[in-house]
Amino acid sequence: MNADGLRSLVAAAMAAPSVHNVQPARWRIDGEALILLEDTTRRLTVGDPLGNDAEISLGAATEGVAIAASDAGLATQVERLGGEVAGGLRPVARLTFVEGVEPDPLLAVLQARASWRGSFVPPSPQDLAAAQALLGEDRVVVSDPVAIAAAAALYDRASYTIIRGDSFRAELRHWMRLSPRHPDWARDGLNANAMQLSGIEAVGAGAVLGPLFRPLAALGVAPALLAEAKGFTNAAAVVLFHRAADEHPFDSGRAFHRLWLEIDATGLGGNVLAALADDPASASAICTAHGIGVDRRLVSAFRIGRRDGHRFPRTRLPLAEVMLD
Ligand SMILES: Cc1cc2nc3c(=O)[nH]c(=O)nc-3n(C[C@H](O)[C@H](O)[C@H](O)COP(=O)(O)O)c2cc1C
Numbered sequence: 001m002n003a004d005g006l007r008s009l010v011a012a013a014m015a016a017p018s019v020h021n022v023q024p025a026r027w028r029i030d031g032e033a034l035i036l037l038e039d040t041t042r043r044l045t046v047g048d049p050l051g052n053d054a055e056i057s058l059g060a061a062t063e064g065v066a067i068a069a070s071d072a073g074l075a076t077q078v079e080r081l082g083g084e085v086a087g088g089l090r091p092v093a094r095l096t097f098v099e100g101v102e103p104d105p106l107l108a109v110l111q112a113r114a115s116w117r118g119s120f121v122p123p124s125p126q127d128l129a130a131a132q133a134l135l136g137e138d139r140v141v142v143s144d145p146v147a148i149a150a151a152a153a154l155y156d157r158a159s160y161t162i163i164r165g166d167s168f169r170a171e172l173r174h175w176m177r178l179s180p181r182h183p184d185w186a187r188d189g190l191n192a193n194a195m196q197l198s199g200i201e202a203v204g205a206g207a208v209l210g211p212l213f214r215p216l217a218a219l220g221v222a223p224a225l226l227a228e229a230k231g232f233t234n235a236a237a238v239v240l241f242h243r244a245a246d247e248h249p250f251d252s253g254r255a256f257h258r259l260w261l262e263i264d265a266t267g268l269g270g271n272v273l274a275a276l277a278d279d280p281a282s283a284s285a286i287c288t289a290h291g292i293g294v295d296r297r298l299v300s301a302f303r304i305g306r307r308d309g310h311r312f313p314r315t316r317l318p319l320a321e322v323m324l325d
Helices: 003-013 052-070 125-132 147-163 166-174 201-210 213-219 222-226 249-265 274-278 281-290
Strands: 025-030 033-039 074-080 089-099 139-142 237-244 269-273 296-307
Touching: 003 025, 003 052, 025 052, 025 147, 025 296, 033 237, 052 089, 052 249, 074 147, 125 201, 125 237, 125 296, 139 147, 147 166, 147 222, 147 237, 147 281, 166 201, 201 213, 201 222, 201 269, 213 222, 237 249, 249 269, 274 281, 274 296, 281 296
Parallel strands: none
Antiparallel strands: 025 033, 033 089, 074 089, 139 237, 237 296, 269 296
């Protein structure tokens, strides 16, 4: 594949999800191969000190390239790279392409998939059946309303445990773009549209996660203000995504992206509930409740349902910035 072809694969893969939309993937063309590097300056040093979420994001980007390459009948071979960080860049993988695959069925949703953090309309019987059809060896589909409510309560507790850390909130706010006047509103991070916040709600969220947090926490009202239980109303399911405990998060990230595309292919939408996986006590509780064994790792979870509203433009860096010379 020539350089233009490789560039178009990267462009397609930029639709991939990444933690806080930091978009850590950088790409270099090396003959007929693509070299994937991590821009380590975008690491979440508080929220992701070990680079687990960065690896998931890089794996997701790689899977995006592989799915896009299948459109041209190309199978993608991935060789993980070791190597030192140089100039803020860490070599991650080398991707080469060989003839001989059918177009991936998930191609149809690669560009359309997006986080949906808004509310859901009540699921139809077909929606519930579509959610159940996602069941598989690496995911549990929780659709009993009582079990969804229990997962929601656990999620709120897990999320609060994480968010009450001052440095975590500072880092999160650094990636939040609460007003279209923010210079990076359309480039990266989490803007108010993506978070489904109106102008006034965005101002409120900035204050609650910022200067008001400590007083509200001292009054004991911060957990209720931050609770997302409402977002679970009308959810068709909570999907628990688990992989072998010893799997590298880069490989889990490839499978994570595929699962998310499968969710969108059903016509439902959803968002990630990373706190359930990131808070060890919650991960352990929900795995026990749903029969996920100790040889498995809860990589992530999703809340899915029928979107109640319209999508918004995707926020991404320009291609020229992620393609390195
Ligand atoms: C490892 C990882 C963790 C994530 N955690 C969360 C999360 O806890 N809550 C959430 O709403 N989105 C989460 N996301 C989704 C990203 O915020 C989202 O993919 C990114 O903002 C890009 O937007 P898009 O999914 O609409 O393309 C996560 C994504 C990844 C890859």
